[in-house]
Amino acid sequence: DAGVIQSPRHEVTEMGQEVTLRCKPISGHDYLFWYRQTMMRGLELLIYFNNNVPIDDSGMPEDRFSAKMPNASFSTLKIQPSEPRDSAVYFCASSLPLAGYYNEQFFGPGTRLTVL
Amino acid sequence: KNEVEQSPQNLTAQEGEFITINCSYSVGISALHWLQQHPGGGIVSLFMLSSGKKKHGRLIATINIQEKHSSLHITASHPRDSAVYICAVPQGGSEKLVFGKGTKLTVNP
Numbered sequence: 001d002a003g004v005i006q007s008p009r010h011e012v013t014e015m016g017q018e019v020t021l022r023c024k025p026i027s028g029h030d031y032l033f034w035y036r037q038t039m040m041r042g043l044e045l046l047i048y049f050n051n052n053v054p055i056d057d058s059g060m061p062e063d064r065f066s067a068k069m070p071n072a073s074f075s076t077l078k079i080q081p082s083e084p085r086d087s088a089v090y091f092c093a094s095s096l097p098l099a100g101y102y103n104e105q106f107f108g109p110g111t112r113l114t115v116l
Numbered sequence: 117k118n119e120v121e122q123s124p125q126n127l128t129a130q131e132g133e134f135i136t137i138n139c140s141y142s143v144g145i146s147a148l149h150w151l152q153q154h155p156g157g158g159i160v161s162l163f164m165l166s167s168g169k170k171k172h173g174r175l176i177a178t179i180n181i182q183e184k185h186s187s188l189h190i191t192a193s194h195p196r197d198s199a200v201y202i203c204a205v206p207q208g209g210s211e212k213l214v215f216g217k218g219t220k221l222t223v224n225p
Contacts (some may be wrong), residue, residue, distance in 0.1 A: 056212060089157060
């Protein structure tokens with residue numbers, strides 16, 4: 001398997017523009033996670049899905065952020081309008097469910113977003 | 117909310133030294149996760165453990181559930197071990213992870 005695929009790998013945009021980040025999880029993985037990593041706050045969970053359904057979006061910073069998972073092989077994280085403080089590395093991860101035990105997550109390479 | 121503390125924040129060692137990175141958490145868990153983030157930014161899972169000890173090559177992870185503490189050891193460290201090591205624990209019995217701030221390890225030749 002190719003692992004978790006994210007695109008684009010780098011994105012530079014201007015404040016106020018819409019940004020869409022994309023993720024393809026590992027085939028057969030039921031869980032998909034979106035994380036944000038900054039120097040100040042480290043890794044933070046934004047939202048996660050189970051079987052394409054959003055389970056917990058409490059980490060989404062504000063209404064400018066939205067995420068969708070229209071099918072088992074694709075998810076998007078959208079920021080509209082973008083702001084300089086959104087500059088970070090955004091990771092997507094996926095995992096298999098394993099009843100009664102926390103399961104390993106597999107991370108994508110990340111998208112480095114710079115908002116000017 | 118589970119709080120995760122890692123120490124030290126930064127660690128510099130000479131090649132061949134034995135390395136220990138510590139992780140403490142505040143709420144009881146079912147499993148703990150060690151991750152490695154390379155200078156290029158990619159994140160790789162190293163260990164997931166719920167009790168005792170796990171070993172993979174020169175890396176050893178231990179956990180003490182009663183003391184809410186885990187350690188990651190690297191024997192015979194090598195410059196290629198230079199990375200950020202991150203501890204993570206599940207939040208509230210869910211699939212959510214809470215992460216430590218990471219330990220930046222630099223191994224000099």
